[in-house]
Amino acid sequence: MTRRFLLGKFSVLVGTFLAQNLAYRGELFFWVLAQSLPLIFLGLWVEAGPRPGLDYARYFFFAWLAGLFRPTGVADYLGYEIRTGRLSPLLLRPFSPVLDHLADQLSLLLVYLVLGLPVAGVLGALFPGILAGLEPARLIGYAGFLALGFAFHFALGWLLGALAFFLERSEGFLEAYYGALFFFGGLAIPLDAFSPGLRRFLAWTPLPYAVYHPAALAAGWPGARGPLPLVLWTLGVAALAGWVWRRGLLRYRAAGG
Amino acid sequence: MGGYLRVLARSAAAAAAVWTAYRADFLAALLGALVETAGRVAALFALVRAGVLDLAPDEGLVYLGVASIAIGFFRCVVGPNLVAFSERVWEGSLEFVLLRPKHPVFLLLVQTASPWGLPDLLAGAALLGLGHRALGAQAAVLGSLAIGPALLVAYLFAFLLALVGFFSVHVHNLVHLVTGLFAAGQYPVRAYALPVRVFLTFVVPVYGAVNLPAELALGRVGPAGLLGLWAGVAVFWLLTDRLFRLAVRAYASASG
Numbered sequence: 432m433t434r435r436f437l438l439g440k441f442s443v444l445v446g447t448f449l450a451q452n453l454a455y456r457g458e459l460f461f462w463v464l465a466q467s468l469p470l471i472f473l474g475l476w477v478e479a480g481p482r483p484g485l486d487y488a489r490y491f492f493f494a495w496l497a498g499l500f501r502p503t504g505v506a507d508y509l510g511y512e513i514r515t516g517r518l519s520p521l522l523l524r525p526f527s528p529v530l531d532h533l534a535d536q537l538s539l540l541l542v543y544l545v546l547g548l549p550v551a552g553v554l555g556a557l558f559p560g561i562l563a564g565l566e567p568a569r570l571i572g573y574a575g576f577l578a579l580g581f582a583f584h585f586a587l588g589w590l591l592g593a594l595a596f597f598l599e600r601s602e603g604f605l606e607a608y609y610g611a612l613f614f615f616g617g618l619a620i621p622l623d624a625f626s627p628g629l630r631r632f633l634a635w636t637p638l639p640y641a642v643y644h645p646a647a648l649a650a651g652w653p654g655a656r657g658p659l660p661l662v663l664w665t666l667g668v669a670a671l672a673g674w675v676w677r678r679g680l681l682r683y684r685a686a687g688g
Numbered sequence: 689m690g691g692y693l694r695v696l697a698r699s700a701a702a703a704a705a706v707w708t709a710y711r712a713d714f715l716a717a718l719l720g721a722l723v724e725t726a727g728r729v730a731a732l733f734a735l736v737r738a739g740v741l742d743l744a745p746d747e748g749l750v751y752l753g754v755a756s757i758a759i760g761f762f763r764c765v766v767g768p769n770l771v772a773f774s775e776r777v778w779e780g781s782l783e784f785v786l787l788r789p790k791h792p793v794f795l796l797l798v799q800t801a802s803p804w805g806l807p808d809l810l811a812g813a814a815l816l817g818l819g820h821r822a823l824g825a826q827a828a829v830l831g832s833l834a835i836g837p838a839l840l841v842a843y844l845f846a847f848l849l850a851l852v853g854f855f856s857v858h859v860h861n862l863v864h865l866v867t868g869l870f871a872a873g874q875y876p877v878r879a880y881a882l883p884v885r886v887f888l889t890f891v892v893p894v895y896g897a898v899n900l901p902a903e904l905a906l907g908r909v910g911p912a913g914l915l916g917l918w919a920g921v922a923v924f925w926l927l928t929d930r931l932f933r934l935a936v937r938a939y940a941s942a943s944g
Contacts, residue, residue, distance in 0.1 A: 461861035468868035474884030475875060479740045557883075603716025610720045614727025624734035 440526065444534035452535070452542050459539075463546045466498055469618045470554070476621075488558040489565075489650035490621055492551070493573065497642045498618055499543045500577040501584045502536035506605045509592025518683070529589070536585060569648050576645035579658055583637060583665040590672035596679025617643025623654060637664040692790065696798050703768075703801040714803060717763075721807030725815070728752055728874060741879050747906055748875075749819030754835065754902040755874035756812030761839050762867040763805025766846050770863050772799045774853035780941045793932050797847065824907050830914060831905025837917040842870055842897035844924035851935045873898025896920055 452459065469491065476487040509532065512518040521528040555561055591605050613619050616638040622630060633639050640661035648655035732748045735741040741748060773796045776782045785795050823831070846866045853859045873894040877885055888894040900917060903909040 455858070457856050458858045458861055461865050465861055465864040465868055468865070468872070471869075471872045471880070471884055471888075474880035475735065475740050478879065478881045479742070481738065598712060600713050600716075603713045603720065607716055607720035607723050610724040611727065613724070614731050619727075620731045620734060624738045624740075625730060626734075629730065 448535040449538035460546045467550045488561050493649040494642050494646035497645050500581045505588025506591040510595035513595040573645050573649035580641045586669040586672050593676040699798050717804045718807045725811040746819045746822035749815050751902045752874050753812045753815035758898050760805035760808030767863045768800045768802045770850040774859040777853050827907040831901050834901040834904045837921050838897045838901045841920045844928050854935045854938045
């Protein structure tokens with residue numbers, strides 16, 4: 432299989448999933464709005480936080496955007512396909528189902544970004560100058576963080592979804608992870624408000640690198656750290672996901688097995 | 689009235705039987721509630737320390753406890769019922785509800801329940817226990833009397849939004865959105881910037897449904913607050929009744 436062949440197939444897949452996801456744009460708009468809820472907490476910091484309001488607006492904007500770069504559906508869909516046997520037709524094709532899910536999540540991301548424009552517009556109207564005077568070098572680093580965060584959450588979703596080969600349901604654990612990400616990742620509150628001990632502990636987890644550090648970097652806050660721990664986490668989780676997936680396939684007997 | 693109570697008891701028992709089949713999920717929900725509660729408490733203390741919230745930590749725990757109870761109620765009752773309602777609309781099985789001799793909105797509100805929010809309810813009770821020093825005895829009684837009508841206000845408001853289910857396919861994300869909005873009441877609404885404060889008081893009744901029971905329990909609001917909540921329940925019930933009748937005209941059954 433040549434690379435061109437694969438890329439051709441892949442762009443068709445992305446286009447197909449894009450059409451499918453666009454059919455649910457109303458529903459997805461509610462999803463984007465639900466993802467925008469942490470922006471309400473911006474109202475606390477603007478009112479009484481120690482920094483100027485624009486600093487917080489920038490931080491919450493970049494944290495919100497980083498949150499959208501998180502493929503959330505992988506574990507659910509993959510677990511569903513495994514349990515119902517819908518995985519079988521996908522396995523008959525000459526490429527891995529990973530590509531289906533990747534195409535689905537990339538097209539979803541495109542839809543999210545478009546549906547997120549009104550939210551960004553409201554923020555821009557409330558805080559004029561929110562995007563003025565940002566450093567391009569920091570924005571490039573931010574983009575790198577976003578790509579890495581996407582890869583990490585995709586691998587994590589694949590790992591938890593593939594556990595459906597062995598467990599009845601496993602998606603609840605992803606919910607618990609997202610609950611942790613909400614407060615300890617930096618979505619709802621900038622992590623520099625936490626005590627130093629808690630932050631030293633969190634630095635060992637993937638959480639702050641998914642939202643806090645990229646957002647602090649882009650907003651020009653001091654103290655943003657490099658992504659090395661998240662790189663290691665991504666590699667580790669991806670390797671584990673691949674192992675569980677291959678072991679699971681050996682047990683898989685489709686529906687009725 | 690006795691008939692309504694019997695229906696309520698029967699549907700609760702049926703739902704419990706269905707959901708106890710997934711025990712691993714319940715463990716995951718327990719873990720999730722623990723992590724989220726830890727996050728809320730850590731964030732509360734961080735906000736108090738940064739001077740963003742002008743509250744004693746004990747008072748903050750009371751606000752947080754009431755909000756956790758509201759979140760648990762949404763996960764146990766509101767979410768599952770709204771999803772079940774929208775499924776009936778798109779499957780075309782709403783007739784099974786419309787043809788029964790009780791009020792259809794009541795039947796839709798008590799269709800099912802899930803145990804997934806139980807850990808949040810427990811966490812809420814524990815947080816209230818931790819913050820008990822901020823409570824006076826009489827005020828605490830008033831506050832606990834207020835939780836019932838407050839949750840009803842939130843439920844009816846969420847159901848009003850879910851009437852969109854007559855025109856759209858799924859309401860899952862809408863449920864996420866409404867749950868999250870009410871979770872904003874884990875901090876006193878008056879601590880937010882003015883536009884957010886207006887939104888959380890008059891557009892979405894977060895202040896009434898989440899803050900008010902806490903403020904009654906803290907003695908910041910007098911007994912009139914309790915009367916106000918019941919008045920809110922009456923207004924939202926009339927509104928729901930009217931709008932449901934209006935929206936049901938858009939329902940075309942399985943063939944539509």
